[in-house]
Amino acid sequence: MSLTNKEVQHVARLARLAILPPEIAEATGTLGRVLDYINLLNELDTEHVLPTTHVVPLLTTWREDRVEPSLPPQVAVQNGPEVLSQMFVVPKILDGGAG
Amino acid sequence: MSAAYEVVIGLEVHVELKTATKLFCGCANAFGQEPNTETCPVCLGMPGVLPVLNGEAVSLAARAALALHCEIHSYSKFDRKQYFYPDLPKAYQISQYDQPLAENGYVEIGFGEGKRKIGIERIHLEEDAGKLNHIGNRLGDATGSLVDLNRAGVPLIEIVSRPQMHSPEEARQYLTELKTILSYLDISDLRMEEGSMRCDANISLKPSDYTGSLFDLPRVEIKNVNSFRNVQRGIEYEIGRQKERLAQGLAIVRETRGFDDASGTTYSQRSKEEANDYRYFPEPDLPPLVLSEEWLAKQQHMMPELPDSLRAGLLQRGVAERDVQVLVQDPDLYRYWQQAVAEFSDVRQVTNWILSDYSRLMNAHSLSFAAPTVTAKALASLLRLIESGTLSGKMAKEVLEAMFESGETPQAVVKRLGLIQITDQDAIRDIVSSVVMANPAVVKDFLGGKDKALAFLVGQVMKQTKGQAKPDLVNDLLREVIATYA
Amino acid sequence: MAIIDWDAYDTAQKVQSGEVSALECVDAALERIASWDSVIGAFLHVDAEGAREKARIMDSTMTREAKAALPLAGVPVAIKDNMVTTDMPTTAASQILKGFRSPYNATVVERLVRAGAILVGKTNLDEFAMGSSTEHSAYKVTRNPWDTERVPGGSSGGSAAAVAARMVPFALGSDTGGSIRLPASYCGVLGIKPTYGRVSRYGLIAYASSLDQIGPLTRSVRDAAKILHIIAGKDPRDATSIDASSVSSEVGPVQIQNVRIGLPEEYFGDGMDSRVRDKIDNVLEQLRSMGARLVPISLPHTRYAIATYYLIAPAEASSNLSRYDGVRYGQRVVGQDLVSMYESTRAKGFGHEVKHRILLGTHALSAGYYDAYYLKAQKVRTLIRQDFENAFKQVDLIVTPTVPDLPFKLGEREQDPLQMYLTDIFTVTTNLAGIPGLSQPIGLADGLPVGLQWMGPPLAEDLILSAAGRLESALTLPQWPMLGGLDR
Structure with a gap:
C-alpha cells in the first residue's frame, strides 16, 4: 500500500483538517488505492524531461505602480465570522510561530 | 572537556x-x-x-x-x-x-x-x-x-x-x-x-x-x-x-x-x-x-553613487576616517554636509561643526537631517562670521543654538543678542584694570604661582563683557596689567 | 417555438428588434425554473426579483439602438456557483462558503453583463468543482433532464442541466479535467473549454489553477462562438490570460474536405460503451461522407493522463483551498484555540471528496514526496503536451468521444472514486495540454445523449467551432428533453 495511517494523520495536520480514527483508516484505504494507480507513472523515464508549470507560453506581465481604491473597510470585513474594531477576531494562538 | x-x-x-x-x-x-x-x-x-x-x-x-x-x-x-x-x-x-x-x-x-x-x-x-x-x-x-x-x-x-x-x-x-x-x-x-x-x-x-x-x-x-x-x-x-x-x-x-x-x-x-x-x-x-x-x-542607469565610492571621495578631500564613517552612514547627513561644503569650502571646519555641535543639537531633539532646522546655507554663513573674527567659537555655539531654536539667520541672531566680539583693547583694558583692583588676593595667588587664579580673573572679565571679549586678548591684557600693578 | 426554445443568438436578436422584451425573456426563464427546478435541482440560487428588475430597466431605459449594441441584450444566463457575483451568494456548493457574499464580480460576469445578459441564478456543481457527477454538492443533487434517475455529469452539472432543460439559453461552466465537456455530453448540450488563458479566471474560485478554464454551455454552435467571443480576452487582473486575437463571434465557413481530422487510437480502444461507439462511428461515417479526411493517429501517453491529473489537480487544490480557514469569511466552527478552530472549521466545512483531494494533494507536495509525485506529474504533463504537439503536425483537429459511456445512475459510482475519476479519461488530456476542447451533442443512444469531442491546437477555437458548426448542420438532433413528458 502506498500510504499509511500515520502519513494520513500527518498530512491532515499539515492541511489543518480534524480527522477521526475511522476517517483516517478510510482515507488511507481510498487514497492508497488512488496512489497505487498513480504509481503507473513510474513506468515512464522522465529524467530528462522538463516539468510543465505553465501550459501555454506566458510573457512576464506586470502592472504599473498606481494606487487603486481599496474596499471600504466595512465591506472588507463584512463576511467575517467574528469582527471587532474593524478587525477579524481569531481565538488564542497556542503555537507561537508561523513562517 | x-x-x-x-x-x-x-x-x-x-x-x-x-x-x-x-x-x-x-x-x-x-x-x-x-x-x-x-x-x-x-x-x-x-x-x-x-x-x-x-x-x-x-x-x-x-x-x-x-x-x-x-x-x-x-x-x-x-x-x-x-x-x-x-x-x-x-x-x-x-x-x-x-x-x-x-x-x-x-x-x-x-x-x-x-x-x-x-x-x-x-x-x-x-x-x-x-x-x-x-x-x-x-x-x-x-x-x-x-x-x-x-x-x-x-x-x-x-x-x-x-x-x-x-x-x-x-x-x-x-x-x-x-x-x-x-x-x-x-x-x-x-x-x-x-x-x-x-x-x-x-x-x-x-x-x-x-x-x-x-x-x-x-x-x-x-x-x-x-x-x-x-x-x-x-x-x-x-x-x-x-x-x-x-x-x-x-x-x-x-x-x-x-x-x-x-x-x-x-x-x-x-x-x-x-x-x-x-x-x-x-x-x-x-x-x-x-x-x-x-x-x-x-536599472543600472538609475543607480545612485554608493557608500563605498562616497567614502573614497571624502577621504580624498581630507575628511578623517572616523568622520567619513559617520557622514556616510546617514544619506541625509551626507547630503547636508555636501551642501554646506559647497557654501563654505573649509572641509575641516564644516565637518567639525556638523558632526559635533550641530549633530548634538539634532540628536538631543531626535531630529533627522532629512529636515534640518538650520539650513546648510545658514550654517555656512555662521562659519563665515567666525572666519571674519566677528564671532568667537564660543559665541558661535550660542548663535547656533539660537538659530536652531528660532530658525533665524546667524546675522539676525547676532543683531538680536548684541553679540559682537569686543576687540577694542582700550575698552577691555579698563575692565581688566577694575577686575585686578577688585581682587587683590587672587592677584597675589597668581603671582605666587597659582596659574588657576588667572582663569578666575579671565572669567570675571568675560562676565562683565557678557562674553563678548576675545578670550586670548583678555588673557594677554591681564598679564600686562598685573605686571605693571605689581 | 416558445421563448425558452430560442438559443441566445435568437433571443438577443428578438430583444434587439423589439419583437420581445427583455422582461418576457427573463420571465420565461424564471417560469421554467420555477416549474422544473424542484425536479432537476440545477440552481443553488435564483434571483427572480433582481433579474426582473434588470430586465425592466433595460426595457424602459434603453433605445433600440442601445439594445442593438448589446450582443446579448436581454438574454438570461446562469452562472456556475464557483464564479463570484456581488448580487447573489457564491458558495462553490460548499458549506464552508455558506452565506458568503463576494465584494466583487468575476471578470466573465462583468463581461456578460456589459454585453446585456441578465443573470438569473447560480448553478449547482460538485463542491469546489471536484467531481464528475454533481452529486458532491453540499446542498443538493442535480438530475439529468433526459433521465432524472441519472447524473448530469459534473462538475458543471447544474449549468448543463439548466441549458438542457431550457431554463436558460446558455450558462457558464468551468472545466479543470472535463467539467464543462462531460456534463455537456451527458446532458446533450454543447460545451467548450477554451485554450488555457483564453478566458480570464479572475473571480473563478480556483480548483487547480494551471488547469482551470471558464467556458460556455450552449444549445448551438453559433451561441458558443458568440459567448466565447464576449468572455475571451486579456484581463489585466489575470496574469495568465493571453493576449491573442479574439475568437470570432460568428461561426466561419469551413471546407471540411480541407480539414485533416485525427482519430487517436488510444481513445477508441476497449472499455467504451458499445452504444456510444456505434453513435460515434455513425458520426465519423457522416464526416467522411462530407469529405473530411480522417487520419488515424496516436497520443501514446494518454494512459498516464488520469494519474497525472490526480496529482496536479489535488496538489494545486490543497493550496487553493487553504484560504478557507474561518477567519475572514465563510463558516467557522468555534475552537478553544486557533489550530482547533482551523481544524474543526475545515473538517466540518469541506465535504468528503474535497477533504480527500486536499489530503492527496498535500501528500503529493509534502517533504520527501514532491519529486516522486508532483514533479513527476509535471514532467509527464510535458510528455502529454508533446503528444498533442506532434499530432497537430499531422492533423488540424482531433475527434474523440467526450465520455466512454452514457450518463450513469445517481449513486452508482459513489463507492469507487477511482472509477469516478476514470470518467474524465477523454477530457483531462486537453486540460493537461492547455488546448481547446469542445463537446458537441450528436444524438441519443437508448434515450441518453452522446457527445463528440473536438480538440485542436492552442487558440484553434475558430476552426473547432467551424467544424462543429458544419457537423451540426448535417445532423438531425433530437427534440429537447420533455422532462418526464409533463411540460408540454
Whole structure:
C-alpha cells in the first residue's frame, strides 16, 4: 500500500483538517488505492524531461505602480465570522510561530 | 572537556519596499492607517482572486541586488510557501524558492586592513503578511487576536547572508553597512521600529574539529528582533546559552527563539520538530519573471553613487576616517554636509561643526537631517562670521543654538543678542584694570604661582563683557596689567 | 417555438428588434425554473426579483439602438456557483462558503453583463468543482433532464442541466479535467473549454489553477462562438490570460474536405460503451461522407493522463483551498484555540471528496514526496503536451468521444472514486495540454445523449467551432428533453 495511517494523520495536520480514527483508516484505504494507480507513472523515464508549470507560453506581465481604491473597510470585513474594531477576531494562538 | 567553538552567524533581513502599491494588487502601501482600510479582494485572499505583479517592486529589488553586487537572474519564478496563520490570508505566501531574483553578492564590513566581505546568498521578492494585535498583553496570555491586513501583500525583499559572521559585533557591522547601502537607494523606509526592516539571526556553534557541512549543525533562529542593538544582544545571549548547554553535555535543539528586550534573553518559540513543511510549489497564477538586458541596463542607469565610492571621495578631500564613517552612514547627513561644503569650502571646519555641535543639537531633539532646522546655507554663513573674527567659537555655539531654536539667520541672531566680539583693547583694558583692583588676593595667588587664579580673573572679565571679549586678548591684557600693578 | 426554445443568438436578436422584451425573456426563464427546478435541482440560487428588475430597466431605459449594441441584450444566463457575483451568494456548493457574499464580480460576469445578459441564478456543481457527477454538492443533487434517475455529469452539472432543460439559453461552466465537456455530453448540450488563458479566471474560485478554464454551455454552435467571443480576452487582473486575437463571434465557413481530422487510437480502444461507439462511428461515417479526411493517429501517453491529473489537480487544490480557514469569511466552527478552530472549521466545512483531494494533494507536495509525485506529474504533463504537439503536425483537429459511456445512475459510482475519476479519461488530456476542447451533442443512444469531442491546437477555437458548426448542420438532433413528458 502506498500510504499509511500515520502519513494520513500527518498530512491532515499539515492541511489543518480534524480527522477521526475511522476517517483516517478510510482515507488511507481510498487514497492508497488512488496512489497505487498513480504509481503507473513510474513506468515512464522522465529524467530528462522538463516539468510543465505553465501550459501555454506566458510573457512576464506586470502592472504599473498606481494606487487603486481599496474596499471600504466595512465591506472588507463584512463576511467575517467574528469582527471587532474593524478587525477579524481569531481565538488564542497556542503555537507561537508561523513562517 | 571544554571544547573550542567557532561562532557561525547568518542573517536574514526583510526589507519592505517603498512602492506606492502592494506587490500583487493596487492597494496603497501605507503604514499606520486604520485597520483593514488598505485592503481589497486580492490582499484579503477572497475566493477567486489572482495576483498581478507590481513592476516597480521588481525594479526596486533589482536595484538592491545591484548595490549588493549580486548576480540578477534574467529568469526567476514565484512559488507558494504554505502555512496557516491568521496574518496570511491565502494560507500561502507568494515568494521565490529555488529560482530567486538574485544570488551571490556581498557586503563589505570594517575599514582599511580589517575590511572583510560577508557573502550574500540570495535576494528574493515576496509579499508581507498582515498584523496581529493580541487581546491581552502578549501572545502567551492573550485570549485572542485581531487581524489587520493592511500590511498583507506589501512588497518585501529578503536578503539572506551566508553564514560568514563570527561575532555579534560583526553581525552589527553587517547590518549597519547593509542599511547604509540600502538607504542610498531610497527603496525602503528602513525603520526597524515600524517593521519596514526586520532581522532574523541564525546562530550555531561549530566545534573546532568539525568538518561537516554548516547546514547540518544545529541552528537556532532568533526571529524578528526590533533593533540592531537587540540583534547583537540576542546573539550574545544565544552564544552564551549554547556554550553553557554544550558544557553541560546537552544538545542544541534546532528551534526558533524569540528575543525578550527587557531581560535581554531568548526564549523558545517553536521547535523545528513540529517542523513547518512549507510544501513549496511553483505559483501557477504568475508567469515566470523574465528580465531583459535592456531592462537591467535601465536599472543600472538609475543607480545612485554608493557608500563605498562616497567614502573614497571624502577621504580624498581630507575628511578623517572616523568622520567619513559617520557622514556616510546617514544619506541625509551626507547630503547636508555636501551642501554646506559647497557654501563654505573649509572641509575641516564644516565637518567639525556638523558632526559635533550641530549633530548634538539634532540628536538631543531626535531630529533627522532629512529636515534640518538650520539650513546648510545658514550654517555656512555662521562659519563665515567666525572666519571674519566677528564671532568667537564660543559665541558661535550660542548663535547656533539660537538659530536652531528660532530658525533665524546667524546675522539676525547676532543683531538680536548684541553679540559682537569686543576687540577694542582700550575698552577691555579698563575692565581688566577694575577686575585686578577688585581682587587683590587672587592677584597675589597668581603671582605666587597659582596659574588657576588667572582663569578666575579671565572669567570675571568675560562676565562683565557678557562674553563678548576675545578670550586670548583678555588673557594677554591681564598679564600686562598685573605686571605693571605689581 | 416558445421563448425558452430560442438559443441566445435568437433571443438577443428578438430583444434587439423589439419583437420581445427583455422582461418576457427573463420571465420565461424564471417560469421554467420555477416549474422544473424542484425536479432537476440545477440552481443553488435564483434571483427572480433582481433579474426582473434588470430586465425592466433595460426595457424602459434603453433605445433600440442601445439594445442593438448589446450582443446579448436581454438574454438570461446562469452562472456556475464557483464564479463570484456581488448580487447573489457564491458558495462553490460548499458549506464552508455558506452565506458568503463576494465584494466583487468575476471578470466573465462583468463581461456578460456589459454585453446585456441578465443573470438569473447560480448553478449547482460538485463542491469546489471536484467531481464528475454533481452529486458532491453540499446542498443538493442535480438530475439529468433526459433521465432524472441519472447524473448530469459534473462538475458543471447544474449549468448543463439548466441549458438542457431550457431554463436558460446558455450558462457558464468551468472545466479543470472535463467539467464543462462531460456534463455537456451527458446532458446533450454543447460545451467548450477554451485554450488555457483564453478566458480570464479572475473571480473563478480556483480548483487547480494551471488547469482551470471558464467556458460556455450552449444549445448551438453559433451561441458558443458568440459567448466565447464576449468572455475571451486579456484581463489585466489575470496574469495568465493571453493576449491573442479574439475568437470570432460568428461561426466561419469551413471546407471540411480541407480539414485533416485525427482519430487517436488510444481513445477508441476497449472499455467504451458499445452504444456510444456505434453513435460515434455513425458520426465519423457522416464526416467522411462530407469529405473530411480522417487520419488515424496516436497520443501514446494518454494512459498516464488520469494519474497525472490526480496529482496536479489535488496538489494545486490543497493550496487553493487553504484560504478557507474561518477567519475572514465563510463558516467557522468555534475552537478553544486557533489550530482547533482551523481544524474543526475545515473538517466540518469541506465535504468528503474535497477533504480527500486536499489530503492527496498535500501528500503529493509534502517533504520527501514532491519529486516522486508532483514533479513527476509535471514532467509527464510535458510528455502529454508533446503528444498533442506532434499530432497537430499531422492533423488540424482531433475527434474523440467526450465520455466512454452514457450518463450513469445517481449513486452508482459513489463507492469507487477511482472509477469516478476514470470518467474524465477523454477530457483531462486537453486540460493537461492547455488546448481547446469542445463537446458537441450528436444524438441519443437508448434515450441518453452522446457527445463528440473536438480538440485542436492552442487558440484553434475558430476552426473547432467551424467544424462543429458544419457537423451540426448535417445532423438531425433530437427534440429537447420533455422532462418526464409533463411540460408540454
